[in-house]
Amino acid sequence: DPGLYIVATPIGNLGDLSPRAADILRRADVIAVEDSRVTAGLLRHIGTKTPMVPYHDHSAEGVRPALIARMATQAVALVSDAGTPLISDPGFKLVRDARAAGHLVVTIPGPCAAVAALTLAGLPTDRFLFVGFLPSKMHARAEAIAEVATIRATLVMYESGPRLGACLAALAEGLGDREAAVTREISKKFEEAVTGTLSTLAARYADAPPRGEIVIVVAPPGEAPPASAEDGDAALIEALTRLS
């Protein structure tokens, strides 16, 4: 059917491309891509030559309207270089405009580094905040960290190897020394998750920036200690009363 198909692609292991994703990529009239060289490799892997057009949310005026117009009669697939489109990747404006035009919008769910990292970290998953990439400049980064410091949820963020040490140190400074996990190269040969407090992780990576792609997962703030010793005693007495 004509419309927009948002297709998740592997974040490392090509075996993670779903049969449904492969089917849509073969049958689409056109695929909107971040980088045609990257997607060409994937298309070769599934033996198809579906035409590609470059797309970014900030693409030249005219690119998006042209794609939206095509959706009236054609199946337009959207992929990013890896993982789920729109998640720290282009696509939000394309989906918004496709909806506004009344076109069919279908998602083909699949790999997403943020969710995969959560499954590896061994930290609470009932509430999490996806922070995307923190700013790389020191001051802006500290501000962004301060903004989320009191949120009672596990934090998930993307980072690059060279910036990892400085980022972990800034997190320890701004959030307190929480438990965290550095997950790396998910679904690839050297997949790993290194856990520890933010300060131990910062020390570990300070002079040894790791290779590859990284997701940082940070535990929620700990239970707030009682406001005063008396409050603590009152809480204890109340608990004991309930037990008896």
Ligand code: SAM
């Ligand atoms: N849309 C993608 C997704 O669904 O995960 C994310 C795109 S974002 C531009 C790329 C970032 O995702 C990388 O810098 C890294 O932080 C993270 N990432 C992507 N693949 C990864 C992998 N295999 N292992 C760990 N992190 C990965």
